[in-house]
Amino acid sequence: MRERTDEALMKAYAKGSLEAFELLYARNRGILYRYVLRQVGDAATANDLYQGCWEKIIRARKRYRPSAPFRAWMFRIAHNHVMDYFRKAKPESEIAEDVIESPSPGPEKLYLDQNRTARLMEAVSKLPFEQREALLLKLEGGFDIPEIAGITGVKPETAKSRLRYAVNKLKSELGEQ
Amino acid sequence: MTADRHNSKAGNQPERDLESIRSAWSGLEKTEPPELLDQAVLNQAKRAVEDRPGPGWIPKSNRGLAAFASVAVVVLAITLVVEQQDKAPVPAPAKLDGFRLDLDEADSAGSEAGIPAEMERAAEESPAKSTLRKSVTAVSSSQPEARGAPPEAEPMSDALVPQPEEWVRRLIALKANHDEKLASELAAFRAAYPDYPLPPELED
Numbered sequence: 001m002r003e004r005t006d007e008a009l010m011k012a013y014a015k016g017s018l019e020a021f022e023l024l025y026a027r028n029r030g031i032l033y034r035y036v037l038r039q040v041g042d043a044a045t046a047n048d049l050y051q052g053c054w055e056k057i058i059r060a061r062k063r064y065r066p067s068a069p070f071r072a073w074m075f076r077i078a079h080n081h082v083m084d085y086f087r088k089a090k091p092e093s094e095i096a097e098d099v100i101e102s103p104s105p106g107p108e109k110l111y112l113d114q115n116r117t118a119r120l121m122e123a124v125s126k127l128p129f130e131q132r133e134a135l136l137l138k139l140e141g142g143f144d145i146p147e148i149a150g151i152t153g154v155k156p157e158t159a160k161s162r163l164r165y166a167v168n169k170l171k172s173e174l175g176e177q
Numbered sequence: 178m179t180a181d182r183h184n185s186k187a188g189n190q191p192e193r194d195l196e197s198i199r200s201a202w203s204g205l206e207k208t209e210p211p212e213l214l215d216q217a218v219l220n221q222a223k224r225a226v227e228d229r230p231g232p233g234w235i236p237k238s239n240r241g242l243a244a245f246a247s248v249a250v251v252v253l254a255i256t257l258v259v260e261q262q263d264k265a266p267v268p269a270p271a272k273l274d275g276f277r278l279d280l281d282e283a284d285s286a287g288s289e290a291g292i293p294a295e296m297e298r299a300a301e302e303s304p305a306k307s308t309l310r311k312s313v314t315a316v317s318s319s320q321p322e323a324r325g326a327p328p329e330a331e332p333m334s335d336a337l338v339p340q341p342e343e344w345v346r347r348l349i350a351l352k353a354n355h356d357e358k359l360a361s362e363l364a365a366f367r368a369a370y371p372d373y374p375l376p377p378e379l380e381d
Contacts, residue, residue, distance in 0.1 A: 013226070021222045025215075033210040047214055054218040058225045060372035068368065077372050120201050138195070139202045153338045153369055167194045174201075 006070035014061040025054075028071065032078060035140050039082050039133065041125055049085055053078045075141055075151045079133070086129065116174070123173035131166035134159055247377055251349055258350040341366075341373045348379055 004012075004020075006027065012020035032053060037046040056077050064073060124132060130152070137148045149159040339347070344366050351359040363379065 013222070016226045018223055018226055021226075022219065025218060025222070029215065029218075030207060030209050034208055037208060047211065050210055051214060051217055051221075055221060056372040058218075058222050059374075061225070063367070063371065063374075065367075068371075073371050076368070080370065080372070116201055117204050120198070121205065135198075139199060150368070163195075164191055167191060167198060170198055171194055 007066040010061065010064050010070050011066055014064060021058075024070070028074060031071075031140050032074065035075070035078060035136050036082060038121075038124065038136055038140070039129075040085070045085070049082060053081050056081060069147075071141065072143070072147055072151055075137065075143070079151050079153075082133075119174055120170070123170050126173070127166050127169060131162045131169070134162040135166040135170075138163060244377075251353075251376070251378060254346050254349050255353050258346055338369050341370045344370075345373075345376065345379070349376070352379065 004023070006024055009020040009024040013024060033046070033050050036050045036053065037043065040046050040049060053074075057074060060077065064070075124135065127135065133152060134148050137143045137151060143151065145160045145163070146156050148163070149156040152159060154162075344362075348359065348362055348366060351362060363375075366373075366375075
């Protein structure tokens with residue numbers, strides 16, 4: 001039997017099929033959760049934001065058009081939602097600085113030793129918001145540069161340079177230069 | 178030849194770096210959402226498709242009133258837009274060259290990769306360019322009240338994308354003027370704010 005695409009499942013859910021949503025959710029829950037968690041750093045905030053993302057996806061179900069890949073559409077909603085969180089959490093003057101660091105490495109870090117993985121997590125949490133987001137969309141979402149640009153609402157050159165800066169900073173933090 | 182090989186090596190370096198990070202990243206634990214959270218989302222999805230009227234539901238008897246209210250809001254919005262346009266300062270193009278240069282950078286990578294056209298347009302054809310130009314014009318003009326005014330809050334990375342409320346007002350004005358840019362602006366809006374509810378007059 002041919003597997004139904006995410007786009008078809010979302011359309012089916014918009015028409016009322018809960019079964020379609022369950023399948024769609026099972027496929028996408030992990031990557032969306034990790035994207036949110038690694039953006040904000042702490043599990044309690046991540047849980048709230050994650051649920052908020054799905055709430056928006058559910059409410060927007062009838063506005064979804066299959067011409068847009070579902071994952072890119074879902075991540076655009078998540079991007080806007082996470083940005084709203086940071087806007088509300090930080091004074092505007094700080095937001096304008098264009099650099100938003102994760103508040104803390106989060107509870108995940110407590111379980112990680114001083115190994116390379118732990119250092120990687122730490123280094124990622126120190127990246128400016130936009131670079132971290134580009135990197136997470138690449139590593140967690142598997143998106144390419146134009147897709148990252150579409151999700152974050154910037155030009156592909158900008159997305160590419162954010163990713164390059166992120167990679168260079170990580171290399172430098174991890175002592176590989 | 179050696180130089181070519183060197184260049185190609187250098188060109189591949191970012192890819193190799195990314196690959197090395199990806200490999201380390203794959204060693205991270207694949208954190209999943211807690212089960213209770215899954216249940217909450219699934220319950221929410223279920224409630225949404227059940228035939229229960231939500232908070233935005235309007236009884237049939239009040240729908241005429243709701244339509245009247247929508248029309249009143251549209252008229253008010255158009256009036257405000259027209260009034261603001263009348264008050265807008267005269268553009269000062271000489272001061273804006275730097276911004277134009279930055280905003281008009283050519284970009285073709287998006288279409289090559291086949292991402293949806295409307296998502297690209299959201300980043301590139303949004304009314305943001307004119308917004309930014311207008312706000313820069315306002316700040317750089319010689320009018321004292323404009324210079325003294327606080328700059329508009331610019332949200333982080335998508336500083337060029339207008340806030341949805343402002344964008345919707347502009348869409349309504351485009352519709353009222355039968356402007357042919359409406360379709361492309363609507364597509365760009367939907368790509369930038371997929372979950373934002375449009376007023377009924379802007380829905381298909």
